[in-house]
Amino acid sequence: MRQAGAGGGEAHRRDHEPPGGDPAGGTPPDGGATSSHTPAQDPRGPAQGPHGRAEDPHGPAEDPRAPAQDPGADDPPGGPDSPGPIRYLRLRPPPETPTRPPAASVEAAPQPAPHGADVAVVGQEVRAVGPVTGRRLRRTRAALRAAPWVLLAVGVIYDVLTPQQFSGLPVFVAAPVIAAPFYSVRTVLVIAALSIVAVATRHLERSTVDSARGVTTLITCFMVGLVAAVTSRVVSRSNVLLASAREIAAAAQRAVLPEPAPRQAGLDVATRYEAAQAGAFIGGDFYAAQDSAHGVRLVVGDVRGKGMEAVSAVAIVIGAFREAAEHESSLEAVAQRLDHALAREDLPRPVSEDFGTEFAEEFATAVLAEVPHGHDTVRIVNRGHPPPLLLHPDGRVGEAAGSEAALPLGMTDLGTWPDRSREMPFPPGTTLLLFTDGLTEARDRNGVFYDPVAGLRGRRFDDPRHLLDFLTAEVRRHTADGATDDLALLAVRRP
Numbered sequence: 001m002r003q004a005g006a007g008g009g010e011a012h013r014r015d016h017e018p019p020g021g022d023p024a025g026g027t028p029p030d031g032g033a034t035s036s037h038t039p040a041q042d043p044r045g046p047a048q049g050p051h052g053r054a055e056d057p058h059g060p061a062e063d064p065r066a067p068a069q070d071p072g073a074d075d076p077p078g079g080p081d082s083p084g085p086i087r088y089l090r091l092r093p094p095p096e097t098p099t100r101p102p103a104a105s106v107e108a109a110p111q112p113a114p115h116g117a118d119v120a121v122v123g124q125e126v127r128a129v130g131p132v133t134g135r136r137l138r139r140t141r142a143a144l145r146a147a148p149w150v151l152l153a154v155g156v157i158y159d160v161l162t163p164q165q166f167s168g169l170p171v172f173v174a175a176p177v178i179a180a181p182f183y184s185v186r187t188v189l190v191i192a193a194l195s196i197v198a199v200a201t202r203h204l205e206r207s208t209v210d211s212a213r214g215v216t217t218l219i220t221c222f223m224v225g226l227v228a229a230v231t232s233r234v235v236s237r238s239n240v241l242l243a244s245a246r247e248i249a250a251a252a253q254r255a256v257l258p259e260p261a262p263r264q265a266g267l268d269v270a271t272r273y274e275a276a277q278a279g280a281f282i283g284g285d286f287y288a289a290q291d292s293a294h295g296v297r298l299v300v301g302d303v304r305g306k307g308m309e310a311v312s313a314v315a316i317v318i319g320a321f322r323e324a325a326e327h328e329s330s331l332e333a334v335a336q337r338l339d340h341a342l343a344r345e346d347l348p349r350p351v352s353e354d355f356g357t358e359f360a361e362e363f364a365t366a367v368l369a370e371v372p373h374g375h376d377t378v379r380i381v382n383r384g385h386p387p388p389l390l391l392h393p394d395g396r397v398g399e400a401a402g403s404e405a406a407l408p409l410g411m412t413d414l415g416t417w418p419d420r421s422r423e424m425p426f427p428p429g430t431t432l433l434l435f436t437d438g439l440t441e442a443r444d445r446n447g448v449f450y451d452p453v454a455g456l457r458g459r460r461f462d463d464p465r466h467l468l469d470f471l472t473a474e475v476r477r478h479t480a481d482g483a484t485d486d487l488a489l490l491a492v493r494r495p
Helices: 004-014 131-161 169-178 186-205 212-256 308-325 331-345 452-456 462-480
Strands: 266-275 287-290 295-303 363-372 377-383 390-391 397-399 420-427 431-435 489-491
Touching: 004 186, 004 363, 131 169, 131 186, 131 287, 169 186, 169 489, 212 308, 212 331, 212 489, 266 287, 266 462, 287 308, 287 420, 295 331, 295 431, 308 363, 331 377, 390 452, 390 462, 397 452, 420 489, 431 452, 431 462, 462 489
Parallel strands: none
Antiparallel strands: 266 489, 287 295, 295 363, 363 377, 377 420, 390 397, 390 431, 431 489
16 A cells, blocks of 8 residues: 655655755755744754664754745745744655566557456456465365264274274374364264264174273263364354345445446446455545536545555545436546545554554545446546556557646645546547555565556457456456555456
């Protein structure tokens, strides 16, 4: 997920400095006097690194909490040297990550590929695990279900072929224990009874059933079978509770992140979501598609953080989008409504355990799109999010970048930049793909990022569901089913 770092905030302020000097009160280019106002020192002492060590005092350091000032704002009362109101945003330094390889040309000549190449339709259901892991789990489960019956047969053969002083008791005892998690109570009792019968038969043949060893062996088989039956009962009840919890989680997903209609205003729409947190249905990524009087409006975004802690912010953004998409006349106004909604809620969350009580304000990156009715065009507004991709019918792949870079939603305290949409052709046969950084920041074991442009160039998809099936399979293959970030995909195709 995206996190704002100190270095990124400083670079952003440098990019938007007004000509003629530092907006924070640095030395003017004409050599004039500097401001006498000095920001108050942090009472907590010197800045520390992510592991609690003080940063190197001999190296240059920039204050990541320096106030961001709107270059066009008026001077505060009392003159330019008087300190104005300051709001700080606590930002966590970004972790060191491998360097992203240079992206391939997005408009390179397409490579020949047969129609629908390398596309496997696996349905619309979001899987909890990848295909390889799923097959491995199914094979393991089948082997464990067959193990109790195999053990019974092995125990009987062992007792028949070995001398009297040897016993197959450990094998007979293991059979009902292994069966407990995979079979019903009745089946476990049947396996336990078969174990007792096999042991008793062997002792009758050897005339040792009334000996101390024989009685002890039979009691052991009986007690182990009883414990296995109780275990099976507990596991069965736990499975019922787990199924109920999954149904509740699925209902929550449909409420917070409802599935868009697959056909809207003549456009084919498909979505896919895979949460990084194990067992979660939703997390910090979001998407929505809504037909309105102004066209089909789309949004895909990424809330700071991931997993269940970000769901509340997702609900706020999605609710605001549905309201704004219906009533606002422009895509820029929709983006501003989302910005105000996220800033209004003010839901700070702890940055991490390393920072103790430190808090970072809520923000989200997002890209919004609008396909007007009756026009073969699409408009894009980008709020600090990876740009969408346009997949052309001839196999070319191009970036649908916005006209200007803008701050993420909820970060207007750092400055204001007017939203300006960019309009581009969206002819029949073209697919618009919106995604979160769970796609572009998926890494393999060597730290190499997945490149969707290179993976999609030269391929053709007649159905957006096939496109999303292909991408999710590619991410699983690239990460070896080890993705660590939420992934949200939204594809819209004009037939």
